[in-house]
Amino acid sequence: MLDLRSDTVTQPSTGMRAAMAEATVGDDVLDGDPTTRALESRVAELLGTEAALYVPSGTMGNLIALCVHARPGTEVLLDAESHIVHWELAGAAAVAGVQVRPVRASDAVMSAADLAAAARGRGRYEVPAGVVCLENTHNGAGGRVSLPSALQAMADVAADLGIPVHLDGARLWNAHVATGLPLAAFVAPVDSVMVSFSKGLGAPVGAALAGSADFIARADRVRKRLGGGLRQSGVLAAAARYGLEHQLDTLAQDHALARALASALDGAGGARVVPPDTNIVMLDLPHAAADEVVAAVSAVGVRASVWSTTRVRFVLHRDIPADALTALVPGVAEAVARALVGAPTSG
Numbered sequence: 081m082l083d084l085r086s087d088t089v090t091q092p093s094t095g096m097r098a099a100m101a102e103a104t105v106g107d108d109v110l111d112g113d114p115t116t117r118a119l120e121s122r123v124a125e126l127l128g129t130e131a132a133l134y135v136p137s138g139t140m141g142n143l144i145a146l147c148v149h150a151r152p153g154t155e156v157l158l159d160a161e162s163h164i165v166h167w168e169l170a171g172a173a174a175v176a177g178v179q180v181r182p183v184r185a186s187d188a189v190m191s192a193a194d195l196a197a198a199a200r201g202r203g204r205y206e207v208p209a210g211v212v213c214l215e216n217t218h219n220g221a222g223g224r225v226s227l228p229s230a231l232q233a234m235a236d237v238a239a240d241l242g243i244p245v246h247l248d249g250a251r252l253w254n255a256h257v258a259t260g261l262p263l264a265a266f267v268a269p270v271d272s273v274m275v276s277f278s279k280g281l282g283a284p285v286g287a288a289l290a291g292s293a294d295f296i297a298r299a300d301r302v303r304k305r306l307g308g309g310l311r312q313s314g315v316l317a318a319a320a321r322y323g324l325e326h327q328l329d330t331l332a333q334d335h336a337l338a339r340a341l342a343s344a345l346d347g348a349g350g351a352r353v354v355p356p357d358t359n360i361v362m363l364d365l366p367h368a369a370a371d372e373v374v375a376a377v378s379a380v381g382v383r384a385s386v387w388s389t390t391r392v393r394f395v396l397h398r399d400i401p402a403d404a405l406t407a408l409v410p411g412v413a414e415a416v417a418r419a420l421v422g423a424p425t426s427g
Contacts, residue, residue, distance in 0.1 A: 081378075082404060085385040087251075087279040087334070087359060087397035096282065096322045103318035107311050108134075109304070115314030119321045123288045126324070127273060128264030131296035134317055136308050138250045138287040141274035143171045144302045145246040146211060148295060149271070152177025154210025157198060159183055159190035161220035163248055164213055175306075178210055188221040188354075190214075192233035199241055212238040215248040216266060217255050220387075223338075223360030225255045228265045235269040244271040250287070253280055254358040257331040271295065280331050280359065281323030282398050285316045327398060334359040334396040337405055341394060341412075348413040349420030361394040362387065369420055376419035380411040 083089045092100070106113045116134050123132040135141045142164055150156060156172055158164055160182035164172065172178045183190050183198040200206045214234060218224040231247070238245045247270040249255075256263045267273050272291035277283035289299050303309060310316070335358050342353040342361045350366040351373075365373060368389035377384050377392075387393045396405075 081381055081383060082400055082408065083383045084394040084396065084400070085383050087395045090279075090282040090397050090399050092284050092319055093282060093322075093327070093398075095326060096319050099318040099322040100315050103314040105312040105314035108313045109309040109311060113310075113312060113314040113317065115321070116310075116317040119317040119324075120288065122321065122324060123275065124290055126263050127267045127275070127290045128262075129267060129273070129290040130293040132288045132290040133296050133299050133303065134310075134313060134320070135274075135287050135289055135303055136285060136310065137278075138248070138274055138276040139168045139171065140303070140306060140308050141287045141289045142168060142213070142246070142248055143175055144289060144299050144306065144308075145272050145274065146172050146176040146178055146213075147302045148298045149244045149246060150176060150178045150210030153179075153207075155179040155181045155207045156211050156213055157181050157183055157195060157209055158213040159185055159215060159218065159220075161185070161218075162213065162215045163219050163250070164215075166220070179207060181207075181209075188224050189218045189226060190234070191230065192237050195234050195237045196240075199237070209241050209243050211243055212241075212245045213248060214245060214270065215250075217251040217358050217360075219251070219360065222354035222362035223251065223254065223356055223358035225258055225357045227259070228261065228269065231266060232269040246270065247273040249273045250276040251279060251358065253328055254331055254335070257329065258335055258358050272299075277320035277323055280327075280334060280397060281320070282327050283316070283319040283323045286320050288320075330398050331359065333402065334398065334400075337396045337400060337402060338394075341396065341405065341409060344409045344413050345394075345416060349417035351416055351420060359396045361396070363392045363394070363416070365390045365392065365420060367420075372419040372422065373416055376415040377412050380415045381408050382412050
């Protein structure tokens with residue numbers, strides 16, 4: 081069974097487990113864990129920021145950024161299909177006291193024009209904007225990459241509004257590998273960024289926030305308030321560092337497998353794929369049959385996830401052997417076609 085539900089299902093590699101076992105550690109809350117500090121320095125170097133902060137999860141990282149950047153009673157402007165809107169349990173409202181203002185994209189992802197059109201005026205009773213949040217790669221758009229020029233255009237809109245920009249870069253590593261552009265080029269337009277280690281890089285836990293030294297100092301206090309201050313965190317940070325140093329380039333293989341899977345599935349039973357930029361394949365169905373399709377492909381050895389009633393998601397990752405996927409792909413396409421023929425249509 082190949083598990084393509086998410087790249088979060090990866091298992092730590094043998095080398096990563098050894099790095100964790102051998103990590104030099106200290107109490108990071110009291111006086112600093114040396115392995116965690118080394119990871120934070122490396123992340124800041126790669127992203128071109130003054131500092132970075134290790135956090136338990138990407139969701140916490142995004143929430144910390146909202147708490148630091150936006151005052152309670154303001155709103156966050158972001159793509160209507162972003163991860164923060166759909167998958168972070170309304171933390172913006174429940175914890176940060178920030179109202180979410182979803183921006184409908186005119187294309188696959190939010191553009192500068194979309195953002196500018198959604199901005200409110202400055203009337204006495206209009207909710208003031210507090211922060212803009214971007215996402216790269218964009219999960220809901222099938223791992224779509226936003227180039228630095230597009231990010232800069234949206235940052236310019238935010239500057240006109242007088243508010244900062246946070247980038248949810250959980251899969252920014254994929255954007256870097258897919259385009260060959262430096263990580264720092266994607267980060268330069270924004271005020272803060274979150275990157276995840278527990279997806280394509282294969283670490284079991286963790287993410288990092290990066291930005292100015294002042295932002296990170298404030299983020300550190302919020303992390304503690306949220307219960308994210310870790311003690312001997314170097315055991316986990318070592319896994320993230322190993323992923324950065326030894327498993328970053330392997331993302332290219334995930335992208336290649338995604339393209340191969342997309343090519344095989346496109347047209348099966350009338351379904352259409354969203355052409356993948358990176359490692360996510362979204363399969364759009366001609367009618368509501370996602371449950372049936374997921375069950376059908378599971379029966380031939382591939383686990384996928386229901387994204388909506390008419391969309392199924394497959395995510396490629398380092399634990400998927402190329403030869404095993406290649407052997408299963410014809411059967412997966414046939415299973416999709418059978419499921420769509422057999423599933424009832426509405427109307």
